[in-house]
Amino acid sequence: RADRLYRKFRQNILGNHSGGGGHQPTDNNNKNNQKSRGRPRRTSGGGDSAPTATTTKTDDEQPPPNAPQPTNSKPLLSEQVATELWETFVLNSTWTDSPTMAALPPKEDYEAMYEQTLIGFKKSKMHRSPEWLAENGVCADHMYFGESTIRQAGHGAFAARHLPEGAIILPIPLIHIPDRKVLNMYELHAPPGGPVTGDKERPRPPQLLLNYCLGHRDSTMLLSPYGPVFHLINHNQTLVNVKLQWAAPERSQHKPEMLKKNVTEFESYSSAQLAMELVAIKDIEPGEEIFLDYGDEWEAAWQKHEEEWKPVEGADTYVSAFEMNQQFDHVYRTEFEKMKGNY
Numbered sequence: 001r002a003d004r005l006y007r008k009f010r011q012n013i014l015g016n017h018s019g020g021g022g023h024q025p026t027d028n029n030n031k032n033n034q035k036s037r038g039r040p041r042r043t044s045g046g047g048d049s050a051p052t053a054t055t056t057k058t059d060d061e062q063p064p065p066n067a068p069q070p071t072n073s074k075p076l077l078s079e080q081v082a083t084e085l086w087e088t089f090v091l092n093s094t095w096t097d098s099p100t101m102a103a104l105p106p107k108e109d110y111e112a113m114y115e116q117t118l119i120g121f122k123k124s125k126m127h128r129s130p131e132w133l134a135e136n137g138v139c140a141d142h143m144y145f146g147e148s149t150i151r152q153a154g155h156g157a158f159a160a161r162h163l164p165e166g167a168i169i170l171p172i173p174l175i176h177i178p179d180r181k182v183l184n185m186y187e188l189h190a191p192p193g194g195p196v197t198g199d200k201e202r203p204r205p206p207q208l209l210l211n212y213c214l215g216h217r218d219s220t221m222l223l224s225p226y227g228p229v230f231h232l233i234n235h236n237q238t239l240v241n242v243k244l245q246w247a248a249p250e251r252s253q254h255k256p257e258m259l260k261k262n263v264t265e266f267e268s269y270s271s272a273q274l275a276m277e278l279v280a281i282k283d284i285e286p287g288e289e290i291f292l293d294y295g296d297e298w299e300a301a302w303q304k305h306e307e308e309w310k311p312v313e314g315a316d317t318y319v320s321a322f323e324m325n326q327q328f329d330h331v332y333r334t335e336f337e338k339m340k341g342n343y
Contacts, residue, residue, distance in 0.1 A: 003118040136251035138277075142169045143229040149289050150234055156289050157232045163284040169242060170278040171252055172227035178266045180215065180222045183207040214244075214276075217297070221263045223274065230278065236291035237299060241282050244292070247275035 128137070141160055148156030163169055177183070183206040188198035212231045213222040225231070233242070247254040254275035258266075266273070284290070 006118040136248070138168045138171050138251060140170065140228055142167075143290060145229055145232045148234055150236070153234050155232045156234050157229045159284045159286055159288050159290060161286050163280045165280055165282050167280045168277050169280055169290075170227045170230060171247060172225045172230055172244075172276040172278060173253060173272045174214070174223040174225055174274040174276060175272055176266045176269070176274060177213070177222040177224060178263050179220050180206075180210070180213075181220070183210050183222075219263065221266070225276065227278070233278075233290050233292045235294040235298065235302075237293050239289075239291045240293040241280060241284050241288070242278050242290055242292050243281050244276050245279055247277045252277075 142163060143157045144160050145155050146158050148154060150156065184203035185205065185207060186198060186200055186203055188196055188200070190196045209224065210222070213224045215222045246256070246259075249256060252275040253272055255273050258273045278292075
């Protein structure tokens with residue numbers, strides 16, 4: 001659907017300037033058209049009709065179904081005006097939840113598609129030369145998860161192979177959340193057929209996703225990373241061996257110009273516009289745990305939490321899910337598995 005929209009825009013607005021959307025007939029096309037003029041047409045009765053000026057083509061002269069249609073039209077708008085029209089009324093439209101609109105090209109890729117369709121342009125982006133991969137390619141399996149070396153930290157991330165200083169360990173696309181209040185939770189009650197009651201002014205602790213987002217205390221914006229294993233990297237200012245940096249645009253969907261926009265402008269974008277990279281700041285050996293410095297403010301908050309924390313009632317008898325599973329040698333079955341019988 002996005003490709004059809006782009007085709008129509010090129011054909012109707014750009015005219016001849018849109019390479020794949022319309023072009024002037026070549027000399028060969030003109031000759032074929034001239035040869036076909038005056039050729040007798042066969043009627044349903046098998047006879048020949050009188051010569052006609054209507055252009056006809058035999059089967060072997062018919063163009064492919066998807067071939068561009070010849071046109072003598074000229075560009076209706078200049079390139080600058082057409083680009084501004086596309087940027088204003090299409091890319092910055094209010095249809096922020098439309099997957100079709102999200103598939104359309106940004107302004108910086110607009111001119112590159114004058115000579116091909118949107119699908120053709122996207123396919124061209126999927127093919128990379130060995131030289132390009134050697135310079136820009138990043139493996140997504142540099143890390144694996146396991147039990148952290150930090151006591152009671154749960155899982156952690158570990159190096160799958162030797163990672164030299166300066167190596168790009170992981171590309172990290174970022175989902176932007178312009179207003180962090182969407183993660184607030186409230187204790188509300190909605191009885192069947194009754195009104196919703198509860199305190200809507202005092203939120204409870206927010207959704208757990210907040211713990212895995214990047215942000216700043218003075219901004220409502222949150223950036224939710226979704227690179228593999230990244231969420232399992234633990235904090236350690238002493239053993240830190242990686243850092244975060246903005247991703248290079250040539251090997252990611254990161255758009256540096258977006259960093260100059262204010263938070264409200266991000267609301268019109270339904271796809272990820274920013275990305276980071278995880279970079280080794282020292283040589284990391286296989287099996288070594290990956291540690292990231294969360295920052296001085298996070299460290300101070302954690303120290304304060306440790307000093308003030310008190311165990312809840314019944315904590316001395318608490319048994320974790322992992323320990324509980326070790327106490328049983330059988331498997332719990334789902335309702336559907338029970339219908340099929342025993343194992």
